[in-house]
Every structure is written in C-alpha cells, then in structure tokens.
Amino acid sequence: MIKWDGHTHSEFCRHGSGEKTKLMVEKAIELGFQVYSITEHAPLPPGIIDDPELAADFTLLPHELDDYFSHLTDIKRFYSGKIKVLAGLEVDYIDGFQDHFDQFTEQYLPYLDDLLVSIHMIKGKNGIAPIDYSPETFDSELISHYGSIEEVHRVYWQNMESLVNHPVHPTLNKRLGHLGLISKYIKRYPIEYNETGYKPDFERLFGLIKNNGWDLDYNVAGLKKDLCHDVYITETMMKFCRRHRIRLIYGSDAHDVKSVGQFYDIYLARARDSVPSN
Ligand SMILES: [Zn+2]
Ligand SMILES: [Zn+2]
Structure with missing residues (x-):
C-alpha cells in the first residue's frame, strides 16, 4: 500500500493560506507520506472571469506557470530521497471550452x-x-436558472460524463478531482439520490471511468465544510467504485500546512479496497 497525498495546493494559491510549499511537504514527510502531488489551480480560459482580481484569486495566472514549475523542480530536488514529489496541476474542465483544455494540457504535458x-x-x-x-451563488446562479436542485445535479453529472469521455493524453497520470463536489451545500439544498427518483446513471458513468483509464481523487475536504460534513464520494458511489475496481487516491486538498494528510484514517477505513498498491 502506498501512502500518497494526491491533491495539494501551494504558496502560489491566493485563496489559500499563503504558507510555504516546503512546510507543507515537510508535514507530509513527518506523517509518513511516500508520494506527494502538488496540484495548483491552472489558469482558467480567457473570458470566464472578467474581474482580474477575482481571476487571480481563483487560479494561477498564465504568466506564473514558468515560475510555478521551476518552484516544483526545486522542491522535487530538495526532498529527493525523502518523498517523491509529483509536479501537477488541477485543471478545470468547462463545457464549451474543451479546445482550451486540449491546447493547455498539450502545452504543459512535458512538465506534468x-x-x-x-x-x-x-x-x-x-x-x-x-x-x-458560496451557497448564495449556488442558489442565484444555478438553482434559479435550472429551476430545481435536481436539474443542477443532473447537469453536473452530464458534464462529468462528457469529461470522462474526453480524450486526455494516454501516458498522463490522470484523476477526476473531487467527484461529487456538486454536493458541497447538500445540507442547505438537499437531494436524495435514490429514494425519491433522482438517479444519475452511475452504472454507466463508473463503467466509463474505469474503461477510459481514470482514477478518482478521494477528496476529504468536504468533511470540514459546514453544509456538507461528508466526503464527496458517497457510499452509493463507493459501491460502483468497488464493482469496477476503480483506484481511489487520497486527496487532502490542503491549502495550508495543517490540512496536509487530514482525515487519512477515514480514507483508509472507507476506501481500503481501492488504495493503490504501487
Ligand atoms: Zn483551491
Ligand atoms: Zn478543486
């Protein structure tokens, strides 16, 4: 069994703590992690966020990518022999912006x-x-637009299926980030996935996830969110993961030192069968 934190942010993130990436890596070493992925938010396609300050708060800016990757190269060298640091990014998949996604991932492939x-x-x-x-934005931009919570979730899962079917370079180690994030405000905007008739076609989706070579980010950040208090990959989804033998990689989604390795015990308890062995 390999101890791997597959989803972490860095000192480049402006909505995080700003704490030094090295301190985060040292925390991971202290906790006995063998592999550590640094996956900063990649720049969004032009035109998504007009306000430049807000855009900078969300993600890296395009002109920062060179510095970011040389920062990662330094860190990899500095800790080599102690922990295997993987240079990564968390890239957004946005319906209608697939060309940007393809062009971007192609361009940065050699660094990833x-x-x-x-x-x-x-x-x-x-x-x-x-x-x-925010829950307010979820309501004003999404629920009011689609007319129901069910419809918002349906559109999310439809987008997810399109992502899972989207070709990504075959040699790249690739994971779906926090599958089920649409439930972040589930306590305020509740929805039942089985009992009351709402049911995305998980059998088809998880089959595609497996067949198209995706691993999943077992993201534990939801456990700390007041309106979620759970992991995003629910027990219902876990049944499909087990059936299709999908690999689940733990992800702290740490934006600060203290969150590195958080809730690793919960990952082991709930996803033990799906932890990668090498
Ligand atoms: Zn973030
Ligand atoms: Zn994310």
Whole structure:
C-alpha cells in the first residue's frame, strides 16, 4: 500500500493560506507520506472571469506557470530521497471550452507528472458559474436558472460524463478531482439520490471511468465544510467504485500546512479496497 497525498495546493494559491510549499511537504514527510502531488489551480480560459482580481484569486495566472514549475523542480530536488514529489496541476474542465483544455494540457504535458481534472463550473444564469463558491451563488446562479436542485445535479453529472469521455493524453497520470463536489451545500439544498427518483446513471458513468483509464481523487475536504460534513464520494458511489475496481487516491486538498494528510484514517477505513498498491 502506498501512502500518497494526491491533491495539494501551494504558496502560489491566493485563496489559500499563503504558507510555504516546503512546510507543507515537510508535514507530509513527518506523517509518513511516500508520494506527494502538488496540484495548483491552472489558469482558467480567457473570458470566464472578467474581474482580474477575482481571476487571480481563483487560479494561477498564465504568466506564473514558468515560475510555478521551476518552484516544483526545486522542491522535487530538495526532498529527493525523502518523498517523491509529483509536479501537477488541477485543471478545470468547462463545457464549451474543451479546445482550451486540449491546447493547455498539450502545452504543459512535458512538465506534468500528475494531472487532476475537476469541474468547478457549469453553465449558469449569467454564463459560466461556480458550483462551489458560496451557497448564495449556488442558489442565484444555478438553482434559479435550472429551476430545481435536481436539474443542477443532473447537469453536473452530464458534464462529468462528457469529461470522462474526453480524450486526455494516454501516458498522463490522470484523476477526476473531487467527484461529487456538486454536493458541497447538500445540507442547505438537499437531494436524495435514490429514494425519491433522482438517479444519475452511475452504472454507466463508473463503467466509463474505469474503461477510459481514470482514477478518482478521494477528496476529504468536504468533511470540514459546514453544509456538507461528508466526503464527496458517497457510499452509493463507493459501491460502483468497488464493482469496477476503480483506484481511489487520497486527496487532502490542503491549502495550508495543517490540512496536509487530514482525515487519512477515514480514507483508509472507507476506501481500503481501492488504495493503490504501487
Ligand atoms: Zn483551491
Ligand atoms: Zn478543486
């Protein structure tokens, strides 16, 4: 069994703590991690966020990528022999912006040991809207646009299926970031996935995840969110993961030192069968 934190942010992140990446890596070494992926938010396609300050708060800016990757090269060298650091990015998959996604991943392929692809945004009332920014935005941009919570979730899973079917370079280590993030505000905007008739076609989706070579980010950040208090990969989804033998890689989604390795015990307890062995 390999102890791997597959989803972490860095000192480049402006909505994080700003703590030094090295201190985060040292915390991981202290906790006995053998592998550590640094997966900063990649720049969004032009035109998604108009306000430049807000855009800078969300992700790296295009002109920062060179510095980011040389920072990672330094860190890899500095800790070599102590922990295997993987240079990564968390790239957004946005419906309608697939060309940008392809061009971007192609361009940065030589620098990447690891790639997380996440959906943080879907179409909403005023263009592309974040699903995880605030409960108020979730309501005003998404629920009011689609007319029901069920419809918002349906669109998320539809986008996810499109992502899973989207070709990504075959040699790249690739994972779906925090599958199920659409449930971040589930306690305020509740929905039942089975009992009351809402049911995305998980059998088909998880089959595609397996067949198309995706691993999943077992992201534990939801456990700390007041309106979620759970992991995003629910027990229902876990049944499909087990059936299709999908690899689940633990992801702290740490934006600060203290969150590195958080809830690793919960990952082991709930996903033990799906932990990678090498
Ligand atoms: Zn972040
Ligand atoms: Zn994310």
